[in-house]
Amino acid sequence: MQSLQVSYNKQLDEIRQTRKKINTMLDEIEKTTIKELDAEMTTLKASLKTDLDNCSKLKNELKHLSDAIHDIVDKSKAELSFIASKKCLEKIRQSETYLKENSVQAERLVTFQADTHIKQFVPTLSALGRIVLGDQDQVFTVQEKSEYNVSIPSDSSSCAISAICVLSNDQILVADNNNCCVKLLDQQYQVIGHCDLNADPSNICQITPSKVAITVNKGKTHEVQFVSVNVGRLVKGRKLQFEHLCCGIAHDQKDLYLTTSTALNKYSMNGDLLTTLHDDTSGDYTGKTMVDISRYYLKVIYNFPTL
Template identity: 65%
Template sequence: MATFSQTTLGKGSDLFTDFCCSPCLEHKIDQWAEFYCDNCLKFYCAKCTNLHGQWFGTHVTYGRGDTHKWPVSKEVEDFIQKCDLHEDKRLEMFCNDHSQLCCNNCAFVNHRQCAKVALISESVKGPLPDLQQISRKIQTFLEDLEELQNYWDTHMQSLKVLFNKQLHEITDTRQKINTILDKIEQNTIKELEDKMTSLRASVKTNVDNCSKLQNKLKRLSDTIHEIVDKGKAELSFIASKKCLEKIKQSEAYLIEKLVQVESSLTFQADSDFQQHLSKLSGLGRIVVCTQAVPLPGAPDQILAVQGKSEYNVNIPSDAEKRFDIRAICVLLNDQILVVIIQIMIIKELSY
């Protein structure tokens, strides 16, 4: 009976099993087999092969250089015969109508109406398929898929860089908006301060005028008390006229200021501005742009010429006659190769 241990055949492959030494495995030792005996139907490591040769010198053994003569491992058989749609089922039938392998479930569900469904054992006719050619095709596709995978990995890194750049743009936009709002706030505060300065000046003028009028009336009142009953006719006459004039001014001032005016400051927020901001769902729009970019080396590419430029590539060593340029190639290091047919030379240019 063949014995196995798990090993990985390659990057990206499923987990297959390699052969273990049969005697070592009986002693619970996991040792890779180096030889297979076609007579014993067992596998042996290098140490056990020596003992096997002493006991069974006539048996034919095959080393790892002849693994094509080793039996197919059970794990490989199970992997090949497992149905892709029903992993707990084995492939037992083949539908010629659809050229598809089927398990019992597939045959019952998807191919019950098909006329040419037969057992795989009955469908195996003619020469064996060229598995080497199929393997080469698989390798070709694996290389293409690996190139595509590398492209997507690179594209993922580019997206991360692009994301960070756009994130910086959003943050920068927010900072610009903050600067604008700070400026608007400063302008509004300055307007408040200017209005307050104007109101203070107006109130201070009224206070000063009222105070001056009071002081003059008090001074005149005190003066009258000094000259009353003094028999000074001229002083009494002048004092009476001045007092009557100030009384008249005071009366006019009181009538003018009869209605007291209270000044106040009120900030009325711009509701339209706030409503506009509240309706915004973001600082801008996130636009996703996609375009088809063929991979390098992809067949059937359509190249669109966006412009044409002409350059003189003559060098002093060229003869004084006309040459035809038949091919131009741009290298990865930004060097240009120019193929000139007549004199069979290749020029390497820098630009």
């Protein structure tokens, strides 16, 4: 009961933190929108000020011409009056043209058009997430899942990834069982190299930062193939041959651990059998497909179904 309450409190806090994160994101969106509004307003004010200054200038020029015409008329100078009238008419034309071209600018309004995607999306949400019941002994939880295409032009079938290994430089090796090859991926999960094998790969384990061992099986072929990674290229090295299926594989302290269809064996790096750690002959496939090895213990972690 206590652990249940602890998990409840933890998830309640997670829900509230999620809400806070959403609020923070909305606050940032609001700030950005207001910033755009302020920038647009500043631009419009500057433009309107320029128009007002130009209008004041035209008004003053027209007033000066008007005063000059009145002075000339009073002095009965017909020729000067004609010239001044022409200049005045030209200035009036310029003023009318300017006012006509800028009348729209003077009547502009700032409007806000809300993003309809947000308004339409939020009502479709019924909750901030899903409530999932889990096992208290569960160690790992899937946070997200992504799909990547690791097919290459030479593939004859769709990909079937049977094993994966992450190297020390964060490059990734995947075993493609359907196409009898191992593929090297970069950190963006793009295929940058591959190596064809003479049988179907089952599992991979890392031997050194740049070398792996791969179990392969096909017909009567049961092998461990060593492959090195050299500047983005995969190079096949030596291989060990066995009379039994090579399923799971692990490496620890210069020894190899191999699972067969029924047993878990310990071998030297030369393929010599050192000891059989477990053997269950009650069925054809009682062995394990994967082996987890640390410094202090060895654990077999997946059963074949008994046929």
